[in-house]
Amino acid sequence: MFDKAGPGHPGKLVAFGDVPRGHGAPPTRWMTMSRASTIGAGISLPIILLFVFQQSVTAQNFSARGPFAINSLSQNVRITTPTPTSKTGTPVNLDVIVTYPNSSAAAPFPVVAMFNGFQAKASWYTPTANHVASWGYVVLQYTLQGLLPIVVDRVELGYLTPLLDWLKTQANTTTSRLYRLPNTTRLATMGHSRGGKLAALHYAGRTDVATAVLVDPIDNTNNTPEGPDYPSAAKALMAANRSAGLIGAGVTSSCNPPGSNYPKFFNALAPGSWQMVVVQAGHMQFASGDGSLTFWGIDKLCTHGKISTKEVVDDTNTFAVAWLQSTFRNQTSQTGLAAFKEWVKVQANSRALNFTVKGSATI
Numbered sequence: 001m002f003d004k005a006g007p008g009h010p011g012k013l014v015a016f017g018d019v020p021r022g023h024g025a026p027p028t029r030w031m032t033m034s035r036a037s038t039i040g041a042g043i044s045l046p047i048i049l050l051f052v053f054q055q056s057v058t059a060q061n062f063s064a065r066g067p068f069a070i071n072s073l074s075q076n077v078r079i080t081t082p083t084p085t086s087k088t089g090t091p092v093n094l095d096v097i098v099t100y101p102n103s104s105a106a107a108p109f110p111v112v113a114m115f116n117g118f119q120a121k122a123s124w125y126t127p128t129a130n131h132v133a134s135w136g137y138v139v140l141q142y143t144l145q146g147l148l149p150i151v152v153d154r155v156e157l158g159y160l161t162p163l164l165d166w167l168k169t170q171a172n173t174t175t176s177r178l179y180r181l182p183n184t185t186r187l188a189t190m191g192h193s194r195g196g197k198l199a200a201l202h203y204a205g206r207t208d209v210a211t212a213v214l215v216d217p218i219d220n221t222n223n224t225p226e227g228p229d230y231p232s233a234a235k236a237l238m239a240a241n242r243s244a245g246l247i248g249a250g251v252t253s254s255c256n257p258p259g260s261n262y263p264k265f266f267n268a269l270a271p272g273s274w275q276m277v278v279v280q281a282g283h284m285q286f287a288s289g290d291g292s293l294t295f296w297g298i299d300k301l302c303t304h305g306k307i308s309t310k311e312v313v314d315d316t317n318t319f320a321v322a323w324l325q326s327t328f329r330n331q332t333s334q335t336g337l338a339a340f341k342e343w344v345k346v347q348a349n350s351r352a353l354n355f356t357v358k359g360s361a362t363i
Helices: 045-059 122-134 153-171 194-205 233-240 262-268 294-299 309-328 331-349
Strands: 072-081 086-103 109-115 138-144 184-192 210-213 245-247 275-279 353-357
Touching: 072 122, 086 122, 086 153, 086 233, 109 122, 109 153, 109 194, 109 309, 122 138, 122 309, 138 153, 138 184, 153 184, 153 194, 184 309, 194 210, 194 233, 210 309, 233 262, 245 262, 245 309, 262 275, 275 309, 294 309, 309 331, 331 353
Parallel strands: 109 138, 109 184, 184 210, 210 245, 245 275
Antiparallel strands: 072 086, 086 138, 275 353
16 A cells, blocks of 8 residues: 655656656657567568567556557447337447557457546547557547537446447458457446446446446536436445456546545445555546647636646556556566556655555555
């Protein structure tokens, strides 16, 4: 447990390639493609790329981009959701973004279904989607169409299954850019704010979701009281008895009110769960935004901490990759996970983060 850390050590470099916040240059990647390209001549490109991926395991730095170049596919997707009043279901149009490794060398890749905060857009989380995808994941996002759309939790929970069906079709279509890349049988959910709640509800209620990363999630509030349309994610997690990775904002506001924010979720999670609190993060600093008036307005409603949004997003990206790798590639990620632990210790000692592993005295 690192929530009672002592004074920091500003000049101390650690194996993770990082230093305490506010001291020194940002971390750098430890292995480059130029080095990997000298492995040998006469070897096919896919084999070289696979070798690079395997070699990167021995020098992983989760705060840096992963070994894969990435690409994205943006498409309007029409899904049909189940409804008790219609035998054919209800059609819904979604703006879908799929961010994926631009390589078939180590495919197929696990899928991370990533959910936006209330009234947020998928594009506001592009740096996080890009970072996670570079480590060998297909990130599936969507944005509700229309001006300030409001869909109750009960209805929106019905969107994931048809979206995954669409993704499976893409994976099996030879002309698709996603051909053979996503592995929908290896599935995680991730989300911020209300999206963290949706990610938690899917994780608690579906057997096909292996894990979840919850980013400053918000459960029921005065505006969304618990009921059939707005079930409690914390109660669902408690009943499911599952562990997850949880990130919280140390600065609260009306956007992440005490009693509905991250501690409620951590209390409901099973032992082994990780909780990282970014002490000087405000609720909307987990979203990078897009420069739009909509983002500006929502961002102004939520209090900022004393660090930059980029620092908050970078911490989120590092944590998310570490938790996902510990779930999907635990055996081949021990070097990176050990380095992540050292990074946590340094940041905790500098009082930038509080880090807790539920049921354990150490990470």
